[in-house]
Amino acid sequence: MEEQIINNIAVIKERIHKACNESGRDPGEVKLLLATKTVLPERIKIALQAGQTLIAENKVQELKEKYAALKEIPHTSHFIGHLQTNKIKDVLKYEVSCIQSLDRLDLAEKLHQRLQFENKTMEALIQVNTSGEESKFGVHPDGAIELVKQVAQLKTLKIKGLMTIGLFSAETGKVRKCFRLLKNIQQQIIALNIPDIEMRELSMGMSGDLEIAIAEGATIVRVGTAIFGQRMYPDSYYWNETEQMN
Numbered sequence: 001m002e003e004q005i006i007n008n009i010a011v012i013k014e015r016i017h018k019a020c021n022e023s024g025r026d027p028g029e030v031k032l033l034l035a036t037k038t039v040l041p042e043r044i045k046i047a048l049q050a051g052q053t054l055i056a057e058n059k060v061q062e063l064k065e066k067y068a069a070l071k072e073i074p075h076t077s078h079f080i081g082h083l084q085t086n087k088i089k090d091v092l093k094y095e096v097s098c099i100q101s102l103d104r105l106d107l108a109e110k111l112h113q114r115l116q117f118e119n120k121t122m123e124a125l126i127q128v129n130t131s132g133e134e135s136k137f138g139v140h141p142d143g144a145i146e147l148v149k150q151v152a153q154l155k156t157l158k159i160k161g162l163m164t165i166g167l168f169s170a171e172t173g174k175v176r177k178c179f180r181l182l183k184n185i186q187q188q189i190i191a192l193n194i195p196d197i198e199m200r201e202l203s204m205g206m207s208g209d210l211e212i213a214i215a216e217g218a219t220i221v222r223v224g225t226a227i228f229g230q231r232m233y234p235d236s237y238y239w240n241e242t243e244q245m246n
């Protein structure tokens with residue numbers, strides 16, 4: 001099990017390197033984030049001990065369950081799932097440094113209130129729904145710029161860029177379109193010179209499509225399956241609008 005995970009990480013790093021080379025990018029520009037949903041702490045630890053430093057959960061419940069076991073190993077923790085406002089306190093408590101799935105103003109405002117109260121700040125990426133699939137979260141592309149402007153007013157939230165989940169499709173052209181759209185929105189936002197934000201990070205690309213994402217400018221790729229193996233729940237369990245399973 002240990003060897004498998006370490007070997008898988010090496011394979012992913014190689015894929016990242018190759019994709020960077022092919023698009024003339026510096027591999028140092030692309031961070032590997034481990035998507036650890038459903039993965040037990042013992043297995044996550046193997047990856048951290050092998051030198052990985054960036055992990056992310058989709059559900060507050062899992063963040064909470066794994067927190068104590070992982071605390072001893074230095075790492076950075078992001079949040080990449082749909083966050084309900086009643087779970088904000090826990091996200092702060094379990095030391096998430098960046099919410100990559102910020103997709104609505106009411107969530108941003110409630111985060112801001114709590115951050116102010118605790119005298120903390122948090123990094124944020126604005127999640128954009130670039131695939132047009134109703135089952136996925138994220139602000140509509142047409143609303144992304146406005147949301148960035150609004151969140152920029154909330155001083156405890158430090159915007160660092162954008163995040164998206166590409167379309168699941170064997171048609172690479174359609175997948176590429178999602179990533180290209182995110183890049184395009186990023187460029188529009190940069191041109192607006194909005195005060196108090198950074199727009200460097202593009203979190204896009206997963207096990208199946210990271211090469212396309214890197215070619216289109218990803219700075220963070222989020223990989224789960226290709227490192228930890230197949231999950232026993234379908235991804236709709238994590239992404240669907242229905243929240244009965246939280």
Ligand SMILES: *Cc1c(COP(=O)(O)O)cnc(C)c1O
Binds near residue numbers: 081165206207223225
């Ligand atoms: C699960 C997940 C990933 C990783 O997906 P894999 O296909 O397992 O690599 C990336 N991003 C988000 C938001 C996820 O929920």
